[in-house]
Amino acid sequence: LGVSGMLTLDSTTAMITWATPLDVIPGTPVTIELAMNPKGASTVDRFRIAIDGRGIRIIQPANALLAVGVQPESPGTLPMWTESAGFAANDTKSSYANFPNPFAAGREATTFLYFIPSAGRVTLRVWTARGERVCTLLEDTAVDAGLRQFDTAHHGVGHTAV
Numbered sequence: 001l002g003v004s005g006m007l008t009l010d011s012t013t014a015m016i017t018w019a020t021p022l023d024v025i026p027g028t029p030v031t032i033e034l035a036m037n038p039k040g041a042s043t044v045d046r047f048r049i050a051i052d053g054r055g056i057r058i059i060q061p062a063n064a065l066l067a068v069g070v071q072p073e074s075p076g077t078l079p080m081w082t083e084s085a086g087f088a089a090n091d092t093k094s095s096y097a098n099f100p101n102p103f104a105a106g107r108e109a110t111t112f113l114y115f116i117p118s119a120g121r122v123t124l125r126v127w128t129a130r131g132e133r134v135c136t137l138l139e140d141t142a143v144d145a146g147l148r149q150f151d152t153a154h155h156g157v158g159h160t161a162v
Contacts, residue, residue, distance in 0.1 A: 021059075026068075046086050052079035090115060095147070105134045112137075112150040119145050 007014055016034070024030050034049065053070045060067055072080050095115035103110040105126050112124060124138035137152065 005025050048084055048085050049082045050079040090117065093114060102129075112152075113147070115147050115149075116143055116145050119143065122148075124150060 014026065022030070022032075032120055040046070056070045058068045058070065064111045070078075072078055094114070096109050097114070098112045100108070100110060114122075120143065122138050122143050123136065123140055125136045126134040128134060
């Protein structure tokens with residue numbers, strides 16, 4: 001479990017540390033979920049997250065020829081920054097969004113984001129600005145409660161919790 005200290009109104013950085021090492025097997029992706037709980041009225045409506053190599057410690061093999069380093073996937077550099085993000089409401093109607101928007105359905109990828117307060121069934125349809133149905137991406141699909149992300153791409157679709 002990684003934890004940061006309480007942030008104040010003028011905080012610009014939070015460092016998340018783990019009490020025990022996070023073991024990562026080479027070539028195996030590891031998902032790390034970051035959750036924030038803003039308290040009271042926040043004056044911050046947008047934020048970004050950065051990941052850098054400082055503070056990442058690797059247990060090196062005994063043989064110096066097998067040394068392990070930390071570097072992002074090509075063509076990246078550290079620190080790696082997310083796109084600008086914001087806080088969403090805790091209900092489906094207010095939290096629903098997609099980006100980029102507008103997008104060219106069938107020719108361009110987009111990501112849908114929405115909050116489900118309790119487990120349920122979801123139908124996700126894409127419509128034109130004139131009210132014409134383009135396609136149905138999810139049809140009465142069971143999903144768990146929480147913030148959900150549905151990615152579309154030229155080669156397929158995926159549904160994940162965030």
